[in-house]
Amino acid sequence: MVTAIIITIALYALLTVYLGFRANQGSLDNVNDYFLASRTLSSSHLAVTTMATWFSTFAFLGAPGFYYSKGFAWGMAIIFYVFVGVLLLWFIGRKLWMVAREKGYITPAELLVDFYNNRTIGYITALISILSLIPYVLIQVVAIGKVIEGSTDGFVSYEVAVVVAGAVAAFYVFLGGMRAIILTDWIQGILFAGVIVISAIVTIYASGGFVPGIENSIAAQPDLFVMDPDNMGFTMSLAFSWMLGFILLPHLWQRTYMAESAQAYTKSIYYQAIITVVLITGISITGLLSIGLVDGLEDSDKLVPTLFSTYIPWAAPLLVLATFAAGMSTTDSQLLTVSSVFVRDIIHPITKERLEKHRGKMISRYLVIALVGFITILALLPESQGPIVLLASKGIGIVVLLLIPLIGPLYWEKATATGAIWGMLSGFSFQLAYEFNAFELPYSFGAPIPSLVIGLIVLFLLSNLSSRKEGAVI
């Protein structure tokens, strides 16, 4: 089995490298093509790349496990954040696509700098983008390393797995940029969607049918089928921050820029709605039926591997491959986005040098290599497998703060740079204070949503006390 897993991963890695070469042949020599595939994505390409990027390893390893360990408190949160996230593609994403197409934006910060005519907002947005994405990439790489080491019984060590995964991602992103990512996202998306569907079928089959399975689960753990008002803060914090993350995480925000036409954009929303219904139904069935099927599992992340090893052990290589693919499909997009943020929001404004053509693409490519090197070194540190990862996962909450400056270009033309900057800084300070235990929130609420509310209040108050700078482009 170990040999089969290693061969499967090796073949998959070779295939992604080949797709990187293919994408490189069809690419143009400019940053617009390297970061956004020249904004030529069809509805199906856009739907698949967004879904593959959004659903990381957490979707099929963590999500059913959360159902299993926390019941409906978690179930309603995942249903909420995924479905309402898709609705935001119309209410917010549509406007982002329209303006990016007209003005040629590549990063989130460029839009905000143009609206407020203020460079500081660009730097803060770039900083938030980097702070939210680098820990996220680290989590994916660490997960890949652990899964491969565990599934090969240590034959492939954690260190080797991390280095190989980083090298493969760096190679195809270096060569083909967004075009390579889209090609690999098709394979990666089909793989992990397949595992989610297979897991659901296996649990139904092993439970003797859907209805008997649900009856067994209710009998085994009736408390998991009841909403608990004392934990509503946990559920709502998770639901609202991840719902906003669906559009505000910079690598997903950038995807709203890529559609070739309005018809491609809206049809991709429709496809994403259908895909999410299938995936959420699969995740829910797996998690709920497993409550009555799998007894006393302490680490809920091991639920799906346990189902595979118990009922379809011959499919273990598929599970490992899907984990590898899901991690890669999120990592590659995030690497490319961080590279675009460095080039467009930091290097370009500081050097005042136009980096549109060959030079911009070359710098972006080498930045991807440097970022992979940095992430790999971080992942190899012993601390990365412990508390840092826990801290990193909390760092993702930072990204909700991007909604504060975005209110201006979307809905409120009176919003000023002073209001937006202090709104983001006050929200960030609140999150920092919470993380360092300066205070606690009732009903197990997390910091992201209260920090967003504080930031929006500051935006409103200071915008009414200050005036807008002349020369705004949008």
Next chain:
Amino acid sequence: MIKDNILTKDKALYRRHTRFFLYSLIYILFMVISMAGILGGEGQEIAGIPLTLFLALGSILYFLFLAMYGYRSLLKPWAEAFDKQSGLKRKK
């Protein structure tokens, strides 16, 4: 500020957009009430089946309705009007 000229000029489409927004808001409220434990709490059952199961099923079905209704009545006609106005065409 980013203005959507299609919705501004086409009153019928704007009404559909408002209706879609209201339907989405109802969905969000329904989910928040569920997450707060007001629905699906201790002892809330229908024919011995926990209410949470019906809430989850209802939320999936309502979302499907939103997606189909929204796409047919609003997203598709808006996109056709936008592409026609801006000269963009979808590649077949």
